[in-house]
Structure formats: C-alpha cells, structure tokens
Amino acid sequence: MSKKVNKYGLSRDIPFNVKREVRQRCGYGCVLCGSLFCEYEHFDPPFSEARKHNAKGITLLCAKHHDDATRKRLSCKRIKIADSKPFCKQGNKPHYLFEDMEYPLEIALGGIVFISPDGVLLKADQKDLLSVKQLNKDEPPLVSAYFKSVKGETLEIVENEIMASVGSWDVETKGAEVIVRGSLRDIFLHLKFTPPSRLQIIEIKNYLDGHVIDTKFGGKLFLRSSSGGTIDFDQGFIATGGKVTFDSHKGIVIDGGALILGAEKSIPFYMDLDYLLGEVRKLQQSGVFKNENG
Ligand SMILES: [Zn+2]
Structure with a gap:
C-alpha cells in the first residue's frame, strides 16, 4: 500500500x-x-x-x-x-461502456421507477430521451439516453456507452457515479449505475425545446411540457412506468404503466431508491396496480 x-x-x-x-x-x-x-x-x-x-x-x-x-x-x-x-x-468525447447490464432492469428518475422496461420510456416530442432495447434474447439490455442542460451541455448514453460533453463546466466521476455541473452549485445531472441492473438518475435539470425535467430537493420530480402541462411529484407520490411523453400540444402523457399518486406513506425527503423500490414492490404484491411489464 x-x-x-x-x-x-x-x-x-x-x-x-x-x-x-x-x-x-x-x-x-x-x-x-x-x-x-x-x-x-x-x-x-x-x-x-x-x-x-x-x-x-x-x-x-x-x-x-x-x-x-x-x-x-x-x-x-x-x-x-x-x-x-x-x-x-x-x-x-469522454466515454465509458457499461458492459455489466442485465434484466430485470430498474431505472429510477426521481420518483418515477421504470421496472423491466423495454422500448421508449421518456420522450419529448419526436426525440427519445430514455429507451431500452434488447437485440437478442440472451444479450444484455441496451440503455440509451439523451439529456440536455439549460446551457446546452449534453450527456448521452448510446447502447450502454455513456458520453459526456467536453464543453461542460465540470464532469466528475466517482465509483460508478457521474456528476455533470454547469457551475459550482449547479448540478445538471447526477447518475448512478449499480450493475448489473440499476440506473438511478439522482438529480437532473433537463431542458429540451421548452420541456423541463427537474429534480428538486433530492427525489422530488417536477415535469413541465412546453405547452405548460405540469406534473409535480411531491412527497409521497410514486409512479411506475410505462412511458412518459412530453408533447408540445398535449402536455405530459403517461401511459402503458401505472401511476400511483398520493401513496399512503411519504417518501423520505432525500430519495432513497431502495426504500422507493421496496414501496413499489409492496404495492405490486398487494395488487394495487397492474403493470403490463409484470
Ligand atoms: Zn486510458
């Protein structure tokens, strides 16, 4: 040593x-x-x-x-x-390929949890922001994502390969976490991979064509489409998706999954993903909602 x-x-x-x-x-x-x-x-x-x-x-x-x-x-x-x-x-671009990925995949975006998803999960008009696909049955899931800050910095994931933009003010990595900052106290994106099956978007301030995805105070999630449609996932609100679409005309559309608003128990102020997933599983077992993905 x-x-x-x-x-x-x-x-x-x-x-x-x-x-x-x-x-x-x-x-x-x-x-x-x-x-x-x-x-x-x-x-x-x-x-x-x-x-x-x-x-x-x-x-x-x-x-x-x-x-x-x-x-x-x-x-x-x-x-x-x-x-x-x-x-x-x-x-x-600075890059890294996460090779250790497998189903069932858990992707958490603030208070929204996508479990074993396939296809496009998050979409802004015609642009896919978050998607999962599998080429063959025995191959790992491929996650792709596109995030953009208000200053225009981007972070992309292309089939499990994460790529940051060199023009960012700061890109810091530690363990399997990536933090992109626009300035000292302005976190644009904080991602955490937990191989083989979890991706957590801990913090995000995403602005794309007037569509806003913003985590405030830890796990709280605020969504607004350019047409003004707003969803504020405040304390105690859980959603499992499904697919979330930002539409310039229709607002925000959540479909294909289940949305639980006003869960009985409040989610801790700083989002603890293990706690959140535990709550989602309890709700699944109790049959409160039917999730097409199982
Ligand atoms: Zn090297």
Missing part, C-alpha cells in the same frame, strides 16, 4: 478545486484513451518529489493507463505529450 504522505509531508489527497482544474484541462477523460472514469497522476514532478499539488503537473489517466505509468510500462515523456494534447480535446 502506498504511503499517505510523501517525504515532504504532502498528502495524497488532492484538493477538489485542483482536481477540477485538471479535469477541465484534460477534457474529463483519460488523456490517452478518453475513458470517463479516471485517476489523478502526478507526472511533473512525480508525487514522490512534489512539494504541492500543482494542477499543471497532474493529469487524468484511466486505471489501466495509470497502472502502466506506475509500473513503468509508459514513459513520462509519453504522458507529457498526451497531457499537452488530451484525447478528449481532439474532437473525442
């Missing part, structure tokens, strides 16, 4: 603002391959010789390339060149 401090007493913990500066400079991906999930590598000087955490001397490397660097399979010269021309600043 590596020591917590180097010979100058410098801690391995890099301040968050230095990390963000490194991410912004590197385009949010490994400077060699663009992987979205990265570690921080002191290359100039190496950590053992560093007296402070200088953002210019730290770069982003995926676990594989970080290991190559640590075990001297990659030269410092090569890392310096890659740092000066990061992969994601050459017209590429």
